[in-house]
Amino acid sequence: MKKPILTIITFFIIASQAFAQNIITPKVEQKDDQSTIIKKIETDNLYTVVTFIGHAYQDNAWIQLNKEIYLQTDLNNAHYDYVKSESIAMVPNKTILKKAGNKLEFKVYFKKIPAAAKSIDIIEHAGLSKSGISYFNFYNVSLIEQAPKITDVVLLPPPPIQRDTASTGLLYGNASNEMQNAMSSMGPMYASMAKSVLDAQLGYFKQPGKLAEIAKLNKEYFDALVKEGFTYDQALKIITSGSLISKSSSVPGQ
Structure with missing residues (x-):
């Protein structure tokens, strides 16, 4: 009886380790592209998958991905390279967002990172970016801590002009x-x-x-x-x- 119980416990431990790196809206220390956020990061048996959401800050904004993009963990300097992607154009092609405020959700698949990793860097173009171009560079992206939630900002109208009603x-x-x-x-x-x-x-x-x-x-x-x-x-x-x-x-x- 004890053996099946130990087997089940071992299975759940292994499963929890395999999916420990799954996180929604991870905390990001710094990023170069202010119009793109990380929606979630998932690691399965084959890949580490990062889901991004890009936003258009003006009409006819464009977005594209370089296949040179890679991951680097807090464990060492090893690179976990790009494997494939979904719903985004690859350089030199571009995905056009016609209206300001439009969003593009896309996924990028990388080689699987080690289960012991606690944070990653996402690097599309290392070093200083060219003028006017923002790359998907995200630094110290936590695999264990979510970004703090920010409540919607409500801007109140100015108070009405006070009238001296006592003199009416x-x-x-x-x-x-x-x-x-x-x-x-x-x-x-x-x-x-x-x-x-x-x-x-x-x-x-x-x-x-x-x-x-x-x-x-x-x-x-x-x-x-x-x-x-x-x-x-x-x-x-x-x-x-x-x-x-x-x-x-x-x-x-x-």
Whole structure:
């Protein structure tokens, strides 16, 4: 009776070791491609499989994979090479994401890593990347610790203008009429002021290179949000809910 029990226990120990490296949304210490996340890592009898999700941060964004990509574990300097992939174009071909916000989920199969590994590096292109190109380089990806969950960021609208309701209805007769006349006369003045501010803003944005400068600033803001741990959707929600540059600061001299 004891022998079958020991056999079952041994089986479960072996099975647990075989699948110990399976993890969803692993913790990543650093990465070069801020628009791509690791959904999960799985190790079976043949391969270590990494599932990625790439995001388009602009219309007609493209994504591709180099077959030179490999894994390296915390155990030694051995490389576990690319075997095959699914749902992504290989260099020189490209997968096009037509609309900003579109997602591409794809899998990359590598040679099986040792069961004792606790973390991996994923290297598509070692060293500094070419200008404007981000490679699938992920460093110190944990096989035992998940990334912290971040709740959705909710941006609240500004509070309503507080009105002194205690003074309502306290003006009578001529005083009330004079107040109404004064407010009516101020209408054209406010309209003229609003037009002047709008013209100043338009003039500011028409300066050579100004729109490109603002676009670059917003892109850097988006990348910084993702690098700090926000998901792509959360970062996109933040930068689209309100401009990084306030309207008042867009007017020269303000």
